């Protein structure tokens with residue numbers, strides 16, 4: 078069985094909400110996850126409520142507990158930072174605050190026996206840590222935050238082992254109850270985390286006009302592999318007879334026109350289908366089917382390779398022409414190139430590329446004519462093809478490299494300035510970058526997530 082979820086702006090919200098363990102609680106009111114379903118705006122909310130430590134630092138065990146809770150709190154803060162990046166709008170937290178205050182006072186009202194409670198507390202904490210374990214593989218999928226995630230992994234593993242020690246000291250407790258709670262929590266957390274990962278394109282909103290500059294045709298982009306603090310913009314005006322790449326330190330600098338560096342490429346480019354990936358620019362060399370990898374740090378071409386049998390120089394361009402035969406792009410899964418060959422009758426071929434050697438790792442033949450495609454972009458290993466570069470264009474066809482199957486789709490988008498010469502997905506920003514008739518625009522995407530459950534066969 079598969080559970081289906083939609084998400085607009087994925088948000089995992091782990092909150093530690095305190096209450097004093099020197100008060101009686103029902104087991105269910107220890108560690109728990111509230112409302113893991115999406116809210117009205119499509120955000121995924123996980124509110125984890127944990128026992129408070131501050132009033133209970135009288136003995137060694139309590140201090141230990143205090144430290145552990147602090148760690149969990151640190152992890153949860155990091156997760157919030159992680160999500161600030163993806164959802165850009167934190168208003169929801171404000172609204173949640175009063176809800177949380179209500180819960181806190183509710184817990185405070187409950188009085189009771191201290192001793193059973195302390196034991197209970199460790200049980201809950203241990204249960205919680207067990208429940209965090211399944212997050213590890215899920216977090217692993219969220220590649221763009223690999224560094225933060227490996228930190229979480231270490232923390233979660235460490236906390237679990239520390240808790241195991243405490244558990245031994247404290248002795249027996251109700252395994253059955255713990256197990257049941259672990260199962261429930263695991264399911265909910267997993268659902269929440271899965272929403273951060275790949276999905277199927279459902280909707281395109283926008284565009285938001287970032288800047289108006291350059292000719293009618295061009296490309297602009299950021300590096301999906303860059304660390305979250307770095308948000309350089311690269312700008313490549315025109316589709317031919319140019320080899321100047323402008324770099325800006327941020328989108329704000331780009332809007333203000335404050336350039337930080339200029340690169341003079343050794344070869345002219347063809348088309349507008351370049352991509353910046355992991356510190357290198359990948360582009361199609363003018364009048365050839367050669368792909369060039371230019372490294373920004375060294376300011377040199379580090380690799381060049383011909384894309385065998387690919388049509389070039391307006392043999393198989395997109396509908397608008399402009400030598401847009403060879404389209405380089407990146408998604409969650411890596412680097413790709415989209416083109417057409419005579420062997421595939423001018424229909425689109427998708428190839429996965431090795432980002433270092435530019436060798437083709439694997440190819441898929443579609444039945445969609447490249448000359449009838451307006452643009453194409455890759456999300457999570459699925460290629461989405463628009464049917465025109467003009468007003469009324471929509472995402473008309475999709476091809477999944479996972480299943481090697483295609484689908485006709487009907488996903489409209491607003492072609493605000495009537496001519497689209499570039500449309501590329503950026504996995505880090507979860508946005509489509511577009512060059513819309515001399516306007517640099519951004520579209521938001523809504524992805525539909527298929528969450529695997531244990532029942533999956």
Ligand SMILES: *[C@@H]1O[C@H](CO)[C@@H](O)[C@H](O)[C@H]1NC(C)=O
Pocket residue numbers: 144145147148151
């Ligand atoms: C939590 O983070 C703070 C600030 O980074 C750090 O000083 C503290 O030691 C961390 N606590 C634990 C238990 O890791």
Ligand SMILES: *[C@@H]1O[C@H](CO)[C@@H](O)[C@H](O)[C@H]1NC(C)=O
Pocket residue numbers: 235236239
């Ligand atoms: C795990 O945490 C404990 C207590 O904070 C610390 O002493 C230990 O070095 C940590 N182990 C690892 C592998 O990080």
Ligand SMILES: *[C@@H]1O[C@H](CO)[C@@H](O)[C@H](O)[C@H]1NC(C)=O
Pocket residue numbers: 086164165166282283284285519520521
């Ligand atoms: C995308 O969604 C975010 C969050 O709602 C919003 O702030 C931003 O303006 C949207 N961008 C576009 C291009 O619509």
Ligand SMILES: *[C@@H]1O[C@H](CO)[C@@H](O)[C@H](O)[C@H]1NC(C)=O
Pocket residue numbers: 302355356432
């Ligand atoms: C990005 O480049 C660094 C070295 O610059 C390399 O270690 C890393 O594996 C690269 N990542 C990808 C996804 O290619």
